[in-house]
Amino acid sequence: MGKRIENARKLLNAGELYSLDNAISFFVNDYAQKFKAKYDETIELVLQLGVDAKQSDQMVRGAVAMPHGLGKQKIVAAIVDEKRVQEAKDAGAEHVGGEDLIEKIKSGFLDFDVCVATPAMMPKLAAIAKLLGPKGLMPNPKLGTVSDNVSEAITSVKKGQVEFRVEKNGIIHAGVAKIGFAENKIKENLMALYGAVLAAKPAKSKGVYVRGSFLSSSQGPSLKLDLKSFVI
Structure with missing residues (x-):
């Protein structure tokens, strides 16, 4: 090289x-x-x-969606309440759930690139913060990965979102x-x-x-x- x-x-x-x-x-x-x-x-x-x-x-620090993507599809995990599950699935998230998904992650499941969550679910993510944080997977409002607009957050990530710090x-x-x-x-x-x-x-x-x-x-x-x- x-x-x-x-x-x-x-x-x-x-x-x-x-x-x-x-x-x-x-x-x-x-x-x-x-x-x-x-x-x-x-x-x-x-x-x-x-x-x-x-x-x-x-x-x-921030995040911005690339107009033409990044040439790689990101796998998204969405942690939402039961009423938002279908919305997250329709937006394209590969892994969707609430406390059940949190428990799965606690057991070692980390087969995703980005984690999106609604504000209401954030207190429950404290149980997996030590798993997500070191890998840069913890949802963050400044990065647009904590949002009540689940569809928009997932779509932005899927489009090709670049995080910068x-x-x-x-x-x-x-x-x-x-x-x-x-x-x-x-x-x-x-x-x-x-x-x-x-x-x-x-x-x-x-x-x-x-x-x-x-x-x-x-x-x-x-x-x-x-x-x-x-x-x-």
Whole structure:
């Protein structure tokens, strides 16, 4: 893999700021034709933010549905009361239940990617919080996975929802598309994430909010982006 990436980097101009369009074109065309891995790699966006993530009032976190999905169907578990079971099933959740599903999870069942719950059921999820939390599966209102609008929450997840959270060093890193997507679809997904991060700017954040941005693929090189090409 090292030699493959090294050869791919030879196609790049050292120190150059790439426009969003040119960076996407590089991965879809130049890189994909000669150097990409044998699977459909994920296009990843990295944003360097001017926030102090160690301060609770400068936390940047949220979720946004990708306009063109993520190229992978997520398996959803919906924990709802009995009256909402059919609604959750109709929305596409693979595993639906109330206390029965909670008991199943307590027994070790974790064969799902996202857990959605209604606010009324959240107190009962305390019994499985230690199982869901470490795996990033605990429903969260900020991520849209705790909602009284069960259908909308499940549909959003199924459509391809990206969760983002700033790390301690001020970095947000998220996969937004596959190299095999059309260039315009990759760009629209990228812009959806970028717009969501802008909207999540903390009130206490001062100075330059987005300080840098990079585009990469799962096993490919990283291109530094010209932030002017993100103007929306």
